[in-house]
Structure formats: structure tokens, C-alpha cells
Amino acid sequence: MNLPTLLGIWIAATLTIAIFSFLYRDNPLYKFAEHLYVGVSAAYWVIFAAKFTMQDMLVDEFARNWSSYVNQGSRSGFWEAWILVIPTALGFLMLTRWFGPKVGWLSRWPxxxxxxxxxxxxxxxSIQGILLPQVQATILPLWTPNLWVIVANILLFVGVISSIIYFYFSRPHKGLLGGVSRVGITFIMVSFGAAFGYTVMSRVSLLIGRLYFLVYDWIVGTVDFFKTLL
Amino acid sequence: MKRTLPLIITFLAGVFVVVTFFIPREPFGSLEQRMLVWASILGGFTLLLGIDSLIKHHGRKVARMEKDWFYSLVTLLGLFGTLAAGIVTWVKYGTPLELASLNEVGGFFWVYKWVMVPLQGTMFALLAFFIASAAYRAFRARTFDATLLLVAAILVMIGRLSMGVIPATLVLAILLVAAGIHRLLIRKPVFGAVLAALGVGLGALVLAFPQDAVRLAPQVQEWLMSVPQTAARRGILIGVTLGTIAMSIRIILGIERTYISST
Known part of the structure; x- marks a missing residue:
């Protein structure tokens, strides 16, 4: 472990404890960490967008196409370069909001x-990426040699149809519609419960990760660092 | 000009995307991808507006020394400090995402790894405690639906445990028996009896076949996630998609135009 890493571990551990201090109650240490997070993450996304959007998609793309036009006389390179003026112009129009409502309405165009x-x-x-694949995945064989697969496929089909019907509000849920939507709510409750349990476990694993960091990276890591120095 | 032109732009952009989807030949084939790139570029510009708003809001608080101005100062220092780290790394290595900056105090990756990742990870980890308190309120087995929610959640949690499956299942069984007795006492005999029987049955099964319980718990969890959970989630997803399509048609045709009035 080198010195920058040790310093980083200490900063990370301090910030971790600062966030966990909220478990006691809202306090200045937590507020400090919370506000720092807002600033750091905003700047991170600015740098990320500047690199992957503005540089890679705009500046580098323009330069690449323009050089292919200049060096090889490529007509497509010429058009590929100058067509980027459209999103750039739209981008600048978006920034007209800075100058008040007199010109700010131009931001409506982008x-x-x-x-x-x-x-x-x-x-x-939505149709190609979600609707059709989901419908396709629901149309399953209801007769196979495996009994468990039959049960699962029937439950899947009934669950999908009844869940959709539960969200059909154009008619009162009475009679057959009421019965089917009742089945739907049963599936939805199991689904929410399962999703809740899954979320809890993922959060708990994050918690374990942070505690592991505090014990092994911070405490044990620091002791090891000074042991190697001595 | 102020209202009609944006509606025309929306209509043309929307129809254009739909048309290019049905003509998979050049130049139409690549146009959808090109427009997505344009939207990303626009997103880059829009981010500037957001950052400007953030700086103005916190800058004003600091300048006027309003309540909690110190925390606004922390936000601004975090913002400009990270921006500076990114720019310095960018200038030095030609890209801000240079792994070598991890070993430099104040390098962009160093800030990312030791400031942003711990803050983000701990924020989400903190949610474990609040989810637990929310679960206490939501999971009280008052009705049949709430009981389903409770049982499904606990089964998934037990199924994802790497150890302690048997004690956890016994706790679930005891909880079910307790809830059943409580229902019996408040004169809900059928529901109470079902809950208590479920609890006794589950407890007896786990004690009689502990090895099988350990083996079956992940399978039950897997089945819950892949059958009933998938079924309801798929139903909701199909409903949401139909709603998205309807809303998209309304926007393209200019029936839905609230996005113009907000500017």
C-alpha cells in the first residue's frame, strides 16, 4: 500500500462514518458528507459528459471527418463534419435560457x-424492445413432460393476464373482472414482497461491503502499512 | 413561432424516428443512431444548465451567508475541486479517465475511488436500516395480502442467505405462529388458524429435514423470483409500455404539449 492509497482509505473511512452517523440523528457531520457528495457527483458527471459526449462525439468526430475531407477529398467527410453543426446549434439554443425569457423561448426548439x-x-x-419480447416470453407451452414447468408456465400466464386486468380501471371490478383482478393483486403482492426482499438483501450486502472496508481496508490496512514501515 | 414551431419539430423528429425504423436501408438505417448521438450532445449542453443552477443556488447562499451556508460552501468546494482534478488529469494524460491517476492524491480516479464511491455506497447501505424500519410498518400481517408480502419477502431473504438458513426459517415460523395466535385472539379464526398452521408446518419441516431446508431455500427464492414475481412484473411492464406508446402518440400529434408551457 502506498501513501496516496492510505490517505484515500482514511478519507473514505471518515466519509463512511460521517454518513453512518445519520443513524444516530441528522448532524453536521452527515450534512457535510451529504453536501460534499452532491458537489463531487455533479462534477464527476460534467467531466464524464465533457469527455464522452463533447469531445468524443462532437470535437473528435468533427476533426476526424474534416481531416478525411481535407486529406482525401472525401465528400461524405465534409457532410459528416458539418452536419454536427445541427446538434451544436441546438445545444447553444438550449443555453439561451441563461438570458431570460426574451430569448429563452428559443430553448423550446432543442x-x-x-x-x-x-x-x-x-x-x-417500446414495441420492439419491451412489448413484443415480454409477450413472446409469456406465450409458453402449457404441456411439457416436466410437471413443474407446466405449473410454472400456467402460473406465469395467469399472473401476467390477471396483473394486467388489475390495472384496467375503465370498468368497475365486479363479477368476473373482480375475480380475475383479485388473482392479479395476489400475484402483485407476492411480486412486491419478493422484490422488497431482494432489495433488502442487496442493501445489506452493500452495508456488509462498507463494514468490511472499515474493518479490513481501514483498520487492518493501516496497521499493516505501519508494520511495513517499522 | 414560439409554440407552433416546437410542435412541428416534435412531430417531425418523432415521425422521422418511426419512419427510419421501418426503412432499414442507408441513409435511413443509421439515422436513428445519429439522432441518438445528437440527443447525447444536447444532454451535454443541458448539463451545463444544471451545473449553472447548482452554482447559483449554493453561491447565493454563501454570498449572503444564509442559514447552513457552510454546507453550500462544501458543495461548491466539492464541485470545483473535482472539476479541477478532472481537468488536471485530462491535461496531464490526455483523458480524465486515466487509471494512473488513482495513485496520485487529487487525481480524478483517486477522487472517484476514495470520495465518490464510499459516499455513494454508504448512502445506499444506509437504506438497509430504513428499509428495515419500513418493513416493520408494511409487513404487519394484518390482511391476507400483507401476509403474502411478508412471506414472499422473508422467503427471498432466507433464500439469499449464505448461512443461517435454519434459524432464519425457524424465526419465520415462530413469527407466523405468533401472528396466527394474535389473529385468533382478535376473532379472526380462519385467517389465524391458517397462519398458525403455516408456521407450525414450516417449523416442523425445517426441524425434520434440516439438510433439505438448506438445499431448498435458494431454490424457493429462485422460483419466487422467476415465476410469480416475473409474472406480476411483466404484467406491470406491459401496462407501462402500452401507456408509453399512447403518450408518445399524443406527444407526436401535439395533443400533449405541457413540455412547451414549462419554458
């Missing part, structure tokens, strides 16, 4: 573009 793009993908992407 917003409209993004919303339109999202809506278009909301149709094609």
Missing part, C-alpha cells in the same frame, strides 16, 4: 427535438 426523438423511440423502442 427541447421539442429531444421530446420528439424520445416519443418516436417510445413507440418503436
Amino acid at each position: 427541447i421539442a427535438f429531444t421530446i420528439g426523438l424520445g416519443a418516436g423511440l417510445g413507440i418503436t423502442g
Whole structure:
């Protein structure tokens, strides 16, 4: 272990304890760590976007296409480079919000573009990526040599249909509709319970990870570091 | 101009994406991907607005020395400090995501590993305690549905344990018996009897076949996650997708236009 790592471990341990101090009650130490987290994570995403979006997708892409036009006379390179002016212009239009409502309304154009793009993908992407695969995965054989598979497939089919029907609110849930939606709520409750249990266990494993860090990386690691120095 | 043009842009962008999806030939084939790149670039610009808002909000608090201004100062120091770390690493190595910066105090990866990751991980770990307290409120087996929720959650938790399956299952059995007796005492005999019988049965099975209980617990968990949980989740997902499609059509056709009024 080197000195930067040891310093890092001590900072991480201090911040970990600061966050855990909230278990006692809201206190200045926790607030310090919480506010630090907001600042650090915001800056992290700025650097991330600057590198992977602005540099890789915009600046480098423009430079690559422009050089292919200049060096090889590629017409497509010329167009590929200059078409990037469109998202750049839209990006700058987004920033007009800085200058108040007089010009700020121009930011509606990039917003409209993004919303339109999202809506278009909301149709094609949802159908191709979610709806059809989910429906396809539900249409399963109800007769196989394995009894457990038959039971599972029937339950899966009944669970999907009844859960969907539970969310059908255009008619009152009475009679057959009421009965099926009752089955639906049973499945939904088991599902929520299972999802809850799964979430609890994932959070507990994170907790164990942090406690492990405090005991082994921080305490044992520090002792080992000074042992090697001595 | 202020309202109509954005609606036209939305319509054209939306229809364009749908049309390109159905024409998998060049130049249409790659246009959808290109537009997604454009949206990412726009996202980069939008992030600047968010950061500007963050700096203004906390900067104002610090400048006026309002209540808790010190914490706003911490946010700003964290922000500018990490930005500086990123820029210095970027200039030094040609990329901010250089692994070598992990061994430099103040390097971008060093800040990421020793400040951001512990803060984020501990925040989520802290939720374990609050989830436990929420579970106490949600899981009181008052009704049949709440009991299902309780039993499913505990079975999944037991199934994901690496050790202590038998004591945990016995605790579940005792809880079920206790809940059953409580229901019997408040004159809900059928529900109480079912709960108590479930508890006694589960406890007896675990004590009689401890090896099988250890072997079966992960399988029960796996089955719960892959059959009833998947069924209900899939039902909800299909409903959400149908809603998304309906909303997308409304947006493209200009029926839904709240996104314009907010600016």
C-alpha cells in the first residue's frame, strides 16, 4: 500500500462514518458528507459528459471527418463534419435560457427535438424492445413432460393476464373482472414482497461491503502499512 | 413561432424516428443512431444548465451567508475541486479517465475511488436500516395480502442467505405462529388458524429435514423470483409500455404539449 492509497482509505473511512452517523440523528457531520457528495457527483458527471459526449462525439468526430475531407477529398467527410453543426446549434439554443425569457423561448426548439426523438423511440423502442419480447416470453407451452414447468408456465400466464386486468380501471371490478383482478393483486403482492426482499438483501450486502472496508481496508490496512514501515 | 414551431419539430423528429425504423436501408438505417448521438450532445449542453443552477443556488447562499451556508460552501468546494482534478488529469494524460491517476492524491480516479464511491455506497447501505424500519410498518400481517408480502419477502431473504438458513426459517415460523395466535385472539379464526398452521408446518419441516431446508431455500427464492414475481412484473411492464406508446402518440400529434408551457 502506498501513501496516496492510505490517505484515500482514511478519507473514505471518515466519509463512511460521517454518513453512518445519520443513524444516530441528522448532524453536521452527515450534512457535510451529504453536501460534499452532491458537489463531487455533479462534477464527476460534467467531466464524464465533457469527455464522452463533447469531445468524443462532437470535437473528435468533427476533426476526424474534416481531416478525411481535407486529406482525401472525401465528400461524405465534409457532410459528416458539418452536419454536427445541427446538434451544436441546438445545444447553444438550449443555453439561451441563461438570458431570460426574451430569448429563452428559443430553448423550446432543442427541447421539442429531444421530446420528439424520445416519443418516436417510445413507440418503436417500446414495441420492439419491451412489448413484443415480454409477450413472446409469456406465450409458453402449457404441456411439457416436466410437471413443474407446466405449473410454472400456467402460473406465469395467469399472473401476467390477471396483473394486467388489475390495472384496467375503465370498468368497475365486479363479477368476473373482480375475480380475475383479485388473482392479479395476489400475484402483485407476492411480486412486491419478493422484490422488497431482494432489495433488502442487496442493501445489506452493500452495508456488509462498507463494514468490511472499515474493518479490513481501514483498520487492518493501516496497521499493516505501519508494520511495513517499522 | 414560439409554440407552433416546437410542435412541428416534435412531430417531425418523432415521425422521422418511426419512419427510419421501418426503412432499414442507408441513409435511413443509421439515422436513428445519429439522432441518438445528437440527443447525447444536447444532454451535454443541458448539463451545463444544471451545473449553472447548482452554482447559483449554493453561491447565493454563501454570498449572503444564509442559514447552513457552510454546507453550500462544501458543495461548491466539492464541485470545483473535482472539476479541477478532472481537468488536471485530462491535461496531464490526455483523458480524465486515466487509471494512473488513482495513485496520485487529487487525481480524478483517486477522487472517484476514495470520495465518490464510499459516499455513494454508504448512502445506499444506509437504506438497509430504513428499509428495515419500513418493513416493520408494511409487513404487519394484518390482511391476507400483507401476509403474502411478508412471506414472499422473508422467503427471498432466507433464500439469499449464505448461512443461517435454519434459524432464519425457524424465526419465520415462530413469527407466523405468533401472528396466527394474535389473529385468533382478535376473532379472526380462519385467517389465524391458517397462519398458525403455516408456521407450525414450516417449523416442523425445517426441524425434520434440516439438510433439505438448506438445499431448498435458494431454490424457493429462485422460483419466487422467476415465476410469480416475473409474472406480476411483466404484467406491470406491459401496462407501462402500452401507456408509453399512447403518450408518445399524443406527444407526436401535439395533443400533449405541457413540455412547451414549462419554458
